[in-house]
Amino acid sequence: MTNSLAIEVLNLHRSFGNTKAVQGAKFDVKEGEIFSLLGPNGAGKTTTISMLSCLLHPDEGDARIMGYSIKDNPMGVKSVLGVVPQEIALYEDLSARENLTFWGKMYGLRGGALKKRVNEVLDVIDLHDRAKERVSKYSGGMKRRVNIGVALLHKPKVIYMDEPTVGIDPQSRRNILDSVVALKDQGMTVLYTTHYMEEAQELSDHIAIMDHGKMIANGTHDELVKLVGGQTRIDLTLNVEAGIVQEIWKNTDGVSQVSAENGLITVLVEDSNQALPLLFESATKHEARITSVDILEPNLEAVFLHLTGRALRD
Amino acid sequence: MISIFDIAIKDLMQLLRDFKTFMFLLLMPILFTLLFGYAFGGFGGGEGGDARLPVGFLNEDERWVSEALHDLLTDSEIIRLRENSSLSASALDLMVAEGELAAALIIPSGYGKEILSDKNARLIVIADTNTSAWKTIEAELLSITSRLDGAARTATIMDKYAGERIPFKYGFDQTLEAWQEPPISIVETTSSAVKETDDGIASLAHTSPGMMLQFAIAGLLTAASVIVTERKSRTLQRLLTTSVKRIHILLGHYLATFILIFTQFTTLILFGHFFLKINYLRVPEATFLVAFCSALCIAAIGLLIGVIAKDEEQAVSFSLIPMFVLSGLGGAWVPLEFTGETFRAIGHISPIAWAMDGFKNISVRGFGFDSVIIPAVVLTTYATVFFLLSLWRLNATEES
Ligand SMILES: Nc1ncnc2c1ncn2[C@@H]1O[C@H](COP(=O)(O)OP(=O)(O)O)[C@@H](O)[C@H]1O
Ligand SMILES: [Mg+2]
Numbered sequence: 116m117t118n119s120l121a122i123e124v125l126n127l128h129r130s131f132g133n134t135k136a137v138q139g140a141k142f143d144v145k146e147g148e149i150f151s152l153l154g155p156n157g158a159g160k161t162t163t164i165s166m167l168s169c170l171l172h173p174d175e176g177d178a179r180i181m182g183y184s185i186k187d188n189p190m191g192v193k194s195v196l197g198v199v200p201q202e203i204a205l206y207e208d209l210s211a212r213e214n215l216t217f218w219g220k221m222y223g224l225r226g227g228a229l230k231k232r233v234n235e236v237l238d239v240i241d242l243h244d245r246a247k248e249r250v251s252k253y254s255g256g257m258k259r260r261v262n263i264g265v266a267l268l269h270k271p272k273v274i275y276m277d278e279p280t281v282g283i284d285p286q287s288r289r290n291i292l293d294s295v296v297a298l299k300d301q302g303m304t305v306l307y308t309t310h311y312m313e314e315a316q317e318l319s320d321h322i323a324i325m326d327h328g329k330m331i332a333n334g335t336h337d338e339l340v341k342l343v344g345g346q347t348r349i350d351l352t353l354n355v356e357a358g359i360v361q362e363i364w365k366n367t368d369g370v371s372q373v374s375a376e377n378g379l380i381t382v383l384v385e386d387s388n389q390a391l392p393l394l395f396e397s398a399t400k401h402e403a404r405i406t407s408v409d410i411l412e413p414n415l416e417a418v419f420l421h422l423t424g425r426a427l428r429d
Numbered sequence: 430m431i432s433i434f435d436i437a438i439k440d441l442m443q444l445l446r447d448f449k450t451f452m453f454l455l456l457m458p459i460l461f462t463l464l465f466g467y468a469f470g471g472f473g474g475g476e477g478g479d480a481r482l483p484v485g486f487l488n489e490d491e492r493w494v495s496e497a498l499h500d501l502l503t504d505s506e507i508i509r510l511r512e513n514s515s516l517s518a519s520a521l522d523l524m525v526a527e528g529e530l531a532a533a534l535i536i537p538s539g540y541g542k543e544i545l546s547d548k549n550a551r552l553i554v555i556a557d558t559n560t561s562a563w564k565t566i567e568a569e570l571l572s573i574t575s576r577l578d579g580a581a582r583t584a585t586i587m588d589k590y591a592g593e594r595i596p597f598k599y600g601f602d603q604t605l606e607a608w609q610e611p612p613i614s615i616v617e618t619t620s621s622a623v624k625e626t627d628d629g630i631a632s633l634a635h636t637s638p639g640m641m642l643q644f645a646i647a648g649l650l651t652a653a654s655v656i657v658t659e660r661k662s663r664t665l666q667r668l669l670t671t672s673v674k675r676i677h678i679l680l681g682h683y684l685a686t687f688i689l690i691f692t693q694f695t696t697l698i699l700f701g702h703f704f705l706k707i708n709y710l711r712v713p714e715a716t717f718l719v720a721f722c723s724a725l726c727i728a729a730i731g732l733l734i735g736v737i738a739k740d741e742e743q744a745v746s747f748s749l750i751p752m753f754v755l756s757g758l759g760g761a762w763v764p765l766e767f768t769g770e771t772f773r774a775i776g777h778i779s780p781i782a783w784a785m786d787g788f789k790n791i792s793v794r795g796f797g798f799d800s801v802i803i804p805a806v807v808l809t810t811y812a813t814v815f816f817l818l819s820l821w822r823l824n825a826t827e828e829s
Binding site for chain 1: 431432435439442443446447662663664666667668669670671672673
């Protein structure tokens with residue numbers, strides 16, 4: 116990861132009639148990182164992506180993609196860009212291979228290089244076996260994978276993925292999330308939008324939270340979680356009465372609170388990785404066995420709730 | 430630039446996989462041409478199915494011999510007399526020049542007298558003598574006048590020897606009757622615009638170009654739906670995120686639908702020529718030029734509709750209007766020859782009227798290559814205007 120910026124978003128605004136879809140989007144994406152736009156449906160993620168792809172003109176503001184302004188140099192922007200649209204954008208009556216071949220040509224690939232790249236992409240999206248079937252016969256997950264594959268053909272420097280995992284089976288979802296990480300490993304910059312906080316958490320170097328067209332928070336996962344001031348909650352059960360163990364845990368480093376109810380002990384800690392070994396150690400000392408552990412880290416869901424007063428999936 | 434061809438090939442691949450497209454574009458028009466042609470021929474007959482060459486006629490001679498010539502001409506299977514006593518020789522000249530008439534025939538006063546007195550009788554003919562229509566007419570005129578001449582001579586000779594017993598007029602009529610089957614038929618040895626004038630075929634000569642255009646203009650729906658489908662499947666938006674220029678995207682789709690419609694024309698022209706005996710290939714380069722320009726024009730109208738329409742339903746309803754208005758106005762249903770002057774003039778707002786003119790100038794009227802140049806230019810101009818409008822519209826609409 117270098118420190119130069121792949122994407123600079125400078126105060127983008129866009130309305131549709133009275134709907135203010137995006138109001139002042141502002142964020143930077145460093146080269147080679149995965150950046151997530153997290154927000155519920157209607158937050159303005161797709162509108163932002165469309166402006167950054169030069170499909171929609173912003174009412175106000177500008178953005179630079181690898182230095183090219185979306186206003187002044189859309190052709191430059193398009194030349195470094197791969198876009199995975201939210202809606203599947205494929206020719207249903209053509210096969211996966213035919214689709215990839217056609218789109219490869221649109222990205223300027225020809226002949227042997229095109230054929231080689233189509234095969235590589237078919238490997239990445241794991242569809243070599245059924246490459247000859249018409250896309251219309253594919254499952255939702257397979258279509259999504261082809262939809263992504265198309266944007267990878269020309270090895271773009273920057274790739275946008277707009278909710279690529281909506282409504283698909285777990286296996287395809289896994290394949291997609293893995294391929295996003297693989298893209299980063301190859302040095303691509305990924306701008307990823309989602310309303311699944313688990314995905315944002317798993318993938319992203321940086322996350323921006325959007326709601327009602329506004330950016331309400333922006334930072335690394337840990338930075339965002341700190342906004343809630345939250346600590347990790349650990350729920351434990353023991354094979355003996357809590358008694359002394361509970362008292363000892365209260366005085367352990369990094370533990371701020373211990374309570375017990377119906378045999379379930381709840382411990383609040385700063386960092387579960389630091390605290391857990393200490394908790395096990397002291398339990399062993401007092402001949403108690405920990406029979407179950409449940410770590411509940413403060414999450415983006417909590418952050419969103421904290422910032423908006425609403426749950427993310429409303 | 431090469432992306433234009435890539436897009437066109439992709440479109441054609443998609444269209445050809447759809448059996449319905451194939452049925453609609455090729456089989457249906459062939460069936461309908463046959464069906465309508467025979468229905469038309471069956472109960473229409475007469476004028477409706479008249480494919481004889483229109484020849485203006487002016488009789489300035491009073492002698493009964495000239496009347497006899499007139500009757501022979503009226504019965505001709507090659508020539509259809511257009512008589513209007515109010516028309517002057519110069520008016521006829523103008524009509525021939527404009528292609529409304531294939532030729533005009535004037536019987537000068539004294540013609541009957543000259544024929545009877547065995548002098549070199551002369552008819553006045555106005556025609557473009559370079560056209561093969563003229564060759565056909567000339568042959569027919571020669572055949573008819575030689576019959577008349579022969580009858581006159583025979584009757585004169587008979588009159589000399591049997592003047593008292595057989596009145597001259599009776600002798601003339603009898604001889605003319607006997608000559609009804611002339612020993613040498615010149616007609617069959619000349620290249621003729623209308624080879625056969627069997628009623629069914631004659632009406633097909635008029636319905637075939639109309640049917641062909643009717644179905645070709647239905648092809649604009651295919652053109653429109655190519656764009657609408659591209660938009661609906663979100664692939665148009667995706668294309669716009671690549672470096673391919675908008676004009677290339679549009680040209681690609683245009684090329685595909687053009688190829689489709691032109692192929693349709695070619696098939697129907699060949700079918701019409703070889704199976705229906707409609708003389709499309711009399712001047713093949715002219716017929717195909719008209720087909721080429723018509724396809725350019727129809728594909729461009731379809732493109733414009735596709736760019737304007739928001740969804741398939743709109744594309745269909747937007748297509749129906751030009752399909753009916755343009756083909757109705759343009760004489761695809763009722764040939765403009767059989768409508769009034771005013772309607773014919775208004776009809777030529779429709780590019781279809783020009784396409785009909787182009788095809789019929791070759792297949793029915795027997796004109797040469799020159800006669801399709803103006804229709805071709807008009808059609809190409811329409812095509813250019815419609816294409817530019819769609820480009821303007823695509824650039825003006827933001828895709829989201
Ligand atoms: N083309 C459009 N016309 C009108 N309203 C739109 C259009 N696109 C998006 N919107 C509105 O803008 C808001 C943001 O939409 P969108 O960017 O699609 O959100 P997200 O992708 O985060 O779900 C929504 O209220 C949506 O209804
Ligand atoms: Mg969206």
